[in-house]
Amino acid sequence: MSMSSSDNQPGPVDSYNLFTADPVLPTAVRREGGNTDLLTAFGAQVGSDEIREWARLANRNVPILHTHDRFGDRIDEVEYHPAYHSMLNLAVEAGIHCMRYEQPAGDGGYVTRNALMGLITQIEMGHGCPTSMTSAALTTLRYQPELAEIWEPLILSRNYEHQLRAPQHKSGVLIGMGMTEKQGGSDVRANTSTAVACNGGGPGGEYRLEGHKWFTSAPMCDAFLILAYAPKGMSCFLVPRVLPDGIRNSLRFMRLKDKLGNRSNASAELEFDDTAAWMVGEEGRGIPTIIEMVHSTRLDVANWGVSLMRQAVAQAGWHVAHRDAFGATLIDKPLMQNVLADLEVEVEAATLMITRLSGAHERMEIDERERTFARLATPVAKYWLTKQSTPVVREAMECVGGNGYVEDSIMPRLYREAPLNAIWEGAGNVIALDIGRAASRNPESVNVFLEELEQSRGKDAALDARLDALRSDFSQPIAEGDARRLVEKMAIAWAATLLVEHGDPVVSDAYFMSRVAGDHGSLFGTLPNSCELGVISRRAVPV
Numbered sequence: 230m231s232m233s234s235s236d237n238q239p240g241p242v243d244s245y246n247l248f249t250a251d252p253v254l255p256t257a258v259r260r261e262g263g264n265t266d267l268l269t270a271f272g273a274q275v276g277s278d279e280i281r282e283w284a285r286l287a288n289r290n291v292p293i294l295h296t297h298d299r300f301g302d303r304i305d306e307v308e309y310h311p312a313y314h315s316m317l318n319l320a321v322e323a324g325i326h327c328m329r330y331e332q333p334a335g336d337g338g339y340v341t342r343n344a345l346m347g348l349i350t351q352i353e354m355g356h357g358c359p360t361s362m363t364s365a366a367l368t369t370l371r372y373q374p375e376l377a378e379i380w381e382p383l384i385l386s387r388n389y390e391h392q393l394r395a396p397q398h399k400s401g402v403l404i405g406m407g408m409t410e411k412q413g414g415s416d417v418r419a420n421t422s423t424a425v426a427c428n429g430g431g432p433g434g435e436y437r438l439e440g441h442k443w444f445t446s447a448p449m450c451d452a453f454l455i456l457a458y459a460p461k462g463m464s465c466f467l468v469p470r471v472l473p474d475g476i477r478n479s480l481r482f483m484r485l486k487d488k489l490g491n492r493s494n495a496s497a498e499l500e501f502d503d504t505a506a507w508m509v510g511e512e513g514r515g516i517p518t519i520i521e522m523v524h525s526t527r528l529d530v531a532n533w534g535v536s537l538m539r540q541a542v543a544q545a546g547w548h549v550a551h552r553d554a555f556g557a558t559l560i561d562k563p564l565m566q567n568v569l570a571d572l573e574v575e576v577e578a579a580t581l582m583i584t585r586l587s588g589a590h591e592r593m594e595i596d597e598r599e600r601t602f603a604r605l606a607t608p609v610a611k612y613w614l615t616k617q618s619t620p621v622v623r624e625a626m627e628c629v630g631g632n633g634y635v636e637d638s639i640m641p642r643l644y645r646e647a648p649l650n651a652i653w654e655g656a657g658n659v660i661a662l663d664i665g666r667a668a669s670r671n672p673e674s675v676n677v678f679l680e681e682l683e684q685s686r687g688k689d690a691a692l693d694a695r696l697d698a699l700r701s702d703f704s705q706p707i708a709e710g711d712a713r714r715l716v717e718k719m720a721i722a723w724a725a726t727l728l729v730e731h732g733d734p735v736v737s738d739a740y741f742m743s744r745v746a747g748d749h750g751s752l753f754g755t756l757p758n759s760c761e762l763g764v765i766s767r768r769a770v771p772v
């Protein structure tokens with residue numbers, strides 16, 4: 230750790246173990262069956278100065294699009310800073326894109342992988358996009374065994390090889406996803422890209438694509454799963470960058486988006502021009518085929534919401550523990566204690582929520598109840614955790630004062646990343662409406678979700694009242710206009726049960742006094758003064 234300088238500057242938070250410094254993550258991961266030894270080693274590695282520097286460089290030196298080579302031929306390549314490749318190499322070697330498949334479901338591999346993802350994206354979120362999509366893509370690709378036979382071993386490889394080559398000449402690949410078009414992202418049925426069969430078509434058959442995609446992130450992936458209309462309806466296709474004969478597929482990158490954040494990761498507008506593609510799954514069943522992938526990427530996006538919050542609050546904790554004002558260290562000032570404690574309470578609740586959800590995804594292949602739980606719990610977490618991260622990061626930035634607004638600190642980067650997770654993989658309204666849809670089509674998902682929460686009945690009167698209210702809300706069809714309010718109620722009740730069962734008592738008490746029974750405002754620093762503000766705020770300081 231850097232020491233405070235004589236002029237009252239706290240110095241950077243550097244080289245600490247992101248895993249062991251977290252007050253709740255190690256226990257939560259152990260409870261869900263994850264490998265804490267591996268995470269302890271990784272937490273030290275990604276918390277190092279070297280990797281923080283890679284992250285800084287990868288975001289300061291944004292990707293560059295090269296549409297043509299010097300002879301005027303199309304190449305459609307994106308050039309990244311070497312530091313971005315270093316980040317991806319680290320993630321791929323750690324197996325973040327493949328670990329969930331390396332062990333049987335229930336053995337903890339997916340929980341471990343999710344925690345690895347949460348640690349590395351505290352430092353750099355942009356590279357998480359391709360590893361998330363690659364991990365998720367395999368479940369969709371397996372709908373088409375002959376395609377999976379070629380691509381699966383390459384997805385499961387821990388080699389990062391960024392050069393474009395035909396799959397048979399590669400030792401590892403990354404896979405992207407293209408659904409969004411200009412006409413509609415949430416409403417993908419509005420897509421207009423079309424696919425024409427080459428030789429009769431059908432599942433596994435070769436097609437030619439025309440049309441475009443408005444957002445395709447990580448465009449240097451080796452292949453993309455995309456949606457396009459075939460004669461029998463919207464279908465899913467695999468589109469490789471390089472064809473088996475070594476010729477580049479005609480996938481045209483028009484522009485890279487000039488984005489608010491996530492700047493290390495390129496996001497391209499692309500056009501199809503007689504582009505070769507292979508159908509994955511049944512014709513006309515594109516959305517159900519690709520939705521498996523979206524379900525897992527939503528888990529990752531929720532996880533990123535938590536990782537941004539944790540890193541921002543750790544930065545805030547470090548600063549106020551090492552900065553003096555008005556004759557005392559800031560962390561000893563009652564009002565700063567309240568702000569930091571309030572943030573810490575939110576992050577600990579979020580960490581318990583994402584880790585419980587991670588366990589449900591771990592076990593859902595072997596436990597139908599966990600699958601049903603995840604059906605509602607995933608959109609609740611995606612909605613709540615991604616939305617909470619923006620106000621948490623903003624308030625944490627303020628704790629760091631003027632230094633938090635300056636690029637030398639990590640805070641501006643965390644702040645720019647935060648809103649994205651609420652937009653991609655389904656923006657807030659779409660996610661809230663998805664919960665209503667799940668409730669009406671799969672009422673068992675409501676029963677299982679409520680039953681999980683009911684296990685904490687009797688521990689607190691205000692919580693019991695919230696559980697009663699939720700049951701009443703679900704006893705009638707959910708009006709679209711009420712969907713957000715309902716999701717908020719679900720999230721707070723779920724977080725409360727997790728804290729009462731597994732949280733530290735002082736944190737749990739503060740959550741109940743403010744969020745469950747209290748009048749917590751929409752801003753932070755409003756915990757009742759009777760909470761253990763000094764104790765809770767110290768939990769935010771990385772040691």
Ligand SMILES: Cc1cc2nc3c(=O)[nH]c(=O)nc-3n(C[C@H](O)[C@H](O)[C@H](O)COP(=O)(O)OP(=O)(O)OC[C@H]3O[C@@H](n4cnc5c(N)ncnc54)[C@H](O)[C@@H]3O)c2cc1C
Nearest residue numbers: 406407408409413414415444445446653654655656658659
């Ligand atoms: C940096 C970045 C990278 C991306 N990368 C990819 C990628 O790799 N692949 C990909 O396919 N997409 C990608 N996207 C696209 C992203 O998934 C979409 O932007 C997102 O799904 C929203 O779609 P949209 O932009 O068309 O907004 P719209 O669908 O027009 O939605 C606008 C607003 O309307 C709301 N809304 C929509 N329907 C309803 C309704 N029925 N009732 C009430 N409100 C509603 C939404 O919640 C949203 O707030 C990326 C986006 C960004 C910003």
